[in-house]
Amino acid sequence: KAGVTQTPRYLIKTRGQQVTLSCSPISGHRSVSWYQQTPGQGLQFLFEYFSETQRNKGNFPGRFSGRQFSNSRSEMNVSTLELGDSALYLCASSPRLGLETQYFGPGTRLLVL
Amino acid sequence: AQSVTQLDSHVSVSEGTPVLLRCNYSSSYSPSLFWYVQHPNKGLQLLLKYTSAATLVKGINGFEAEFKKSETSFHLTKPSAHMSDAAEYFCVSRSYGKLTFGQGTILTVHP
Numbered sequence: 001k002a003g004v005t006q007t008p009r010y011l012i013k014t015r016g017q018q019v020t021l022s023c024s025p026i027s028g029h030r031s032v033s034w035y036q037q038t039p040g041q042g043l044q045f046l047f048e049y050f051s052e053t054q055r056n057k058g059n060f061p062g063r064f065s066g067r068q069f070s071n072s073r074s075e076m077n078v079s080t081l082e083l084g085d086s087a088l089y090l091c092a093s094s095p096r097l098g099l100e101t102q103y104f105g106p107g108t109r110l111l112v113l
Numbered sequence: 114a115q116s117v118t119q120l121d122s123h124v125s126v127s128e129g130t131p132v133l134l135r136c137n138y139s140s141s142y143s144p145s146l147f148w149y150v151q152h153p154n155k156g157l158q159l160l161l162k163y164t165s166a167a168t169l170v171k172g173i174n175g176f177e178a179e180f181k182k183s184e185t186s187f188h189l190t191k192p193s194a195h196m197s198d199a200a201e202y203f204c205v206s207r208s209y210g211k212l213t214f215g216q217g218t219i220l221t222v223h224p
Contacts, residue, residue: 004156033212043203043214056211090156102212104149104156 002027004093004105012111018079021108025072025093031055032074033102034066037088046089049074050097078110086112115140115208119215127223132191134218136204139185144208146187148178151217152200160202163187174198194222 005024013019025032033056034046045058049068066076072093078085088109092102120135138146145164149157161172168180178189187204199222204215 035212035214042216045212045214048211056209058211092157101147101159101162104158106154106156 004091004103006089006091006105006108008108009106010109010111012113013081014113015081015083017081018077019081019110020075020077021089021091021110023074023076023091023093023105025074025091026103029093029095029103030072031094031097031102032068032072033092033094034074034076035090035092036060037090037107038084038086043090046076048097055097081112083112086110115144115206115213117204117206117213117215119202119204119218121218122216123219123221125221125223126194128196129193132189132194132198132220134189134202134204134220136187136189136215137185138187138204138206140206140208144206146178146180147205147207148172148176148187148189149203149205150200151203157203160189194220196222196224198222 007022031050033048035043037043048056052068063079068074088107090107092104094102116139118137147162148160151157160176161170163170163180171177176191180187201217201219203217206213
């Protein structure tokens with residue numbers, strides 16, 4: 001069974017631009033979560049989606065948004081990029097909401113110049 | 114609010130010697146606890162999890178962790194380190210559907 005895939009793997013943007021990252025969960029998994037990883041702040045929870053609805057949200061500004069499609073694939077969008085948004089963005093999936101074990105993708109590394 | 118504290122940012126051991134990575138958690142009740150490992154430029158891989166069953170949890174690659182409620186600790190151990198264990202390790206708590214990560218411990222293994 002294929003693991004969690006994220007595209008693109010690497011991305012370079014400039015301040016003020018917006019970006020969309022994509023995540024395809026493991027087949028049959030319906031819950032998708034997003035995390036931001038930076039050297040200074042470590043790993044932080046962004047949001048979790050299940051059945052196309054956002055179920056949990058971390059403490060990030062409204063510039064960070066996401067959505068989930070009927071096939072459980074998820075996208076996250078960051079608008080008006082700032083230098084501090086440079087990070088590794090990780091996606092994780094699990095079979096259902098609230099199930100403890102999450103399976104992580106390799107991440108998308110975003111660099112904002 | 115929950116929090117997770119990994120007591121060492123770096124741990125260095127020699128190959129074949131024991132590994133101890135320390136983690137303390139703070140929560141209003143017993144959360145679910147996990148250890149994940151992250152190799153360079155890779156995503157996180159689950160090593161083991163505690164979900165209020167046995168307090169001694171065995172994971173993959175010879176790792177295990179013991180949940181001690183009285184000490185609010187969930188330390189990760191391995192009897193004998195291998196070069197391939199060199200990576201960053203994260204202690205994670207899950208409560209009310211949200212994951213809280215420790216700051217990570219970088220494990221270096223010397224030949």
